[in-house]
Amino acid sequence: xxxxxxxxxxxxxxxxxxxxxxSLKVLSYFAIIRTMRVMLKVxxxxxxxxxxxxxxxxxxxxxxxxxAHNIFGPRVLEFTTYSSTIRTLLLQVCGVVNYAxxxxxxxxxxxxxxxxxxxxxxxxxxxxxxVILNSWYVYLVVTICLAExxxxxxxxxxxxxxxxxx
Numbered sequence: 442x443x444x445x446x447x448x449x450x451x452x453x454x455x456x457x458x459x460x461x462x463x464s465l466k467v468l469s470y471f472a473i474i475r476t477m478r479v480m481l482k483v484x485x486x487x488x489x490x491x492x493x494x495x496x497x498x499x500x501x502x503x504x505x506x507x508x509a510h511n512i513f514g515p516r517v518l519e520f521t522t523y524s525s526t527i528r529t530l531l532l533q534v535c536g537v538v539n540y541a542x543x544x545x546x547x548x549x550x551x552x553x554x555x556x557x558x559x560x561x562x563x564x565x566x567x568x569x570x571x572v573i574l575n576s577w578y579v580y581l582v583v584t585i586c587l588a589e590x591x592x593x594x595x596x597x598x599x600x601x602x603x604x605x606x607x
Contacts, residue, residue, distance in 0.1 A: 487577040498566050516546035
């Protein structure tokens with residue numbers, strides 16, 4: 442049976458390798474298009490900030506996974522093992538929340554955990570990625586525009602401080 446299983450899985454392995462090679466080929470075409478070249482440069486330049494943010498996200502996520510496993514593990518099926526807890530929390534970050542068993546397991550910690558986890562992980566931690574990419578994009582676009590002389594006719598407006606009101 443193992444040889445038969447190998448031949449069953451072989452087309453899936455070949456397909457996954459093909460998709461990986463095609464995605465690498467698409468990345469090489471991105472270097473041709475000017476807009477995509479800027480986006481690749483943004484990701485490349487922001488890589489240090491994105492990696493540090495990803496590390497912070499993972500630490501916080503696994504902390505929430507341990508907390509959820511300790512609170513809901515014995516009573517909710519989705520939290521009985523650490524791997525199922527991590528899978529369930531990943532689904533919750535994507536928006537699939539099975540709230541009823543958590544509320545039935547613990548009427549206080551269920552709603553509190555969902556509110557804190559969803560607010561912190563989706564609205565704060567996930568948005569940090571967008572802020573990092575946006576700030577690097579603006580920086581690179583302004584740098585490119587200055588290099589090409591697109592701001593040549595623009596005069597800087599002097600900053601005047603208004604007198605303090607008493």
